[in-house]
Amino acid sequence: MSEEIRLVIWDLDETFWHGTLTEGGISYSDEHHNIVVELAKRGIMSSICSKNDPDSVQRILQEKGIWDYFVFPSIDWSPKGGRVSEIIRRIQLRPETVLFIDDNPHNLQEVLSVNPAIQVADEHVIPHLLVDARMMGKDDTVLSRLKHYKILESRDEEKETFSTIEGFLKESNIKVEIIYDVENHLDRAIELINRTNQLNFTKQRLPENQQEARDILLSQIKQAFRYSGLVRVSDKFGDYGIVGFYSLVSVNRISYFEHFCFSCRILGMGIEQWVYQSLDRPDLHVQGKVISDVNSPAHIDWINQEGRDAATETTTHKKSIYIRGGCHAAGLAHYLKQGRNHVVEEQNFCRDGVGIRIDHSQLFRDAIYGLTDERLEWISQLGYRREDFKTQFNDMTFDVYVLNFSVDALYATYSYQDNVIRYPFPECRSIMTENFSREEYHDQNKFLDDIFRNAASGDFHYHSPDPSYFENCLKDILSRIPEGAFLFILLGGEKFLNRENELETVLTHIPFNQKIIELITQRKNSFPLQLDDYVRDKSDQTDREHFGRMVYYRIYKAITDIVSSGTTPTPKSTHDAQPATVMLHEA
Structure with a gap:
């Protein structure tokens, strides 16, 4: 079965109109005129490949008001095969989606010989075009597709100079512009996923049923550790609209794309390469054939990132940023990294199936100040290695520091013999608050089982989460952060909107948050950021400790505002409103 048509290339003499322009004149066809207009309203473009005098043709079509409905017209006396190829190349479509109409059998065969995949027909097909199953298109009465191709045409003409x-x-x-509010543009995201091909790198399609596709995509983008964005492009020739979509899964230092797709209308502008590079080159398993190499080593310095607060964000883009923490820092880092020259991100990671919690204040303190061999020897019994304490914190003075210590409030620590220095188990499960120094614990993971055995040996002492101990660690950390730098510390969530839409208080973080507030509020350019303040409804919080991507995007916007202005914006928290009536919207 033939593919749907996205472009019709018209011959003129005895095809679009009756008669031959250079041999006694023509009889203009209003019926064919109306077909071109109707096709445009369906999002199907029209072009011209005619052996004629270009000035005479343009004058006639302008007088009829139809000239601007044709894109990339080719009007001269040269053979048509190569010219049709050039039209297809310039409009950036596949030949399979193009129909060439000509009354001359020789021209049809010539075009086919040069473009074997193209669809061709003689003039007798014209009366049936609007009922042809290949020509249904989609509603575009505002002619947005035609406008985009006219922009592309102007751009292509100037490029030749x-x-x-x-x-x-x-x-x-x-x-x-990267649009993170995907929920309000679901249909466009679905269209890009299902309709793009030449620049669809993953080709993970959604169901053709629109509601099914909406339900699946919405469930995907709301998942934890998933970051999605729509890509809008403009240049001096015009606005191309939303032309790209990505959905990125990022967890435990592993990132990969589920969706990474773009409209071919931006082919050759470097957009897909720029987006890929700005996302720090995650794993991309290319499916099928694509016509762009995102791994191109070319340095793309001709693209500017825009947004609602472009000037503010540009100010932040020039800053060097250091980010360290767990899930919250990871969610925020996705947005802070984009378009910036120097961002250092240090996160928890997995080894042997076990999470290494470098976000604990004690591990960060030791990473900054260094470890003695004696201490390394005993903490190795808890599963740590010297490389777990590597950091780039000391490599340079950063402009902005973003830290998160929520884990200190959640997990117990252990000291060795009479040593007062305390470390958590390298894992992030609720069982880690239990006292495993009292008895042996067996786990299916040998790595953890060995740690439990060591904890039960009698050499280790159990300590429940301790705000005062945390305070001492934090003091040491803060003393190494330059006074003039911006400092942001994410506070653990103190409130949780449960499944019944009832507000619960999470007591564990409150004393630790208070210690942070007491220590940093007297410092210049230092700001505690309460995660709760950036929640809009219960979909923003998956559980007591994990938040949706839009929460981190709102915090990112707050940080850029603060760095630009030096003042703290007033957040809008769902927790201060009636939970059942608050709707999701961007900060």
């Missing part, structure tokens, strides 16, 4: 493509791109003033 430049000696290098890089020079043209730098003069084009290309701007990219």
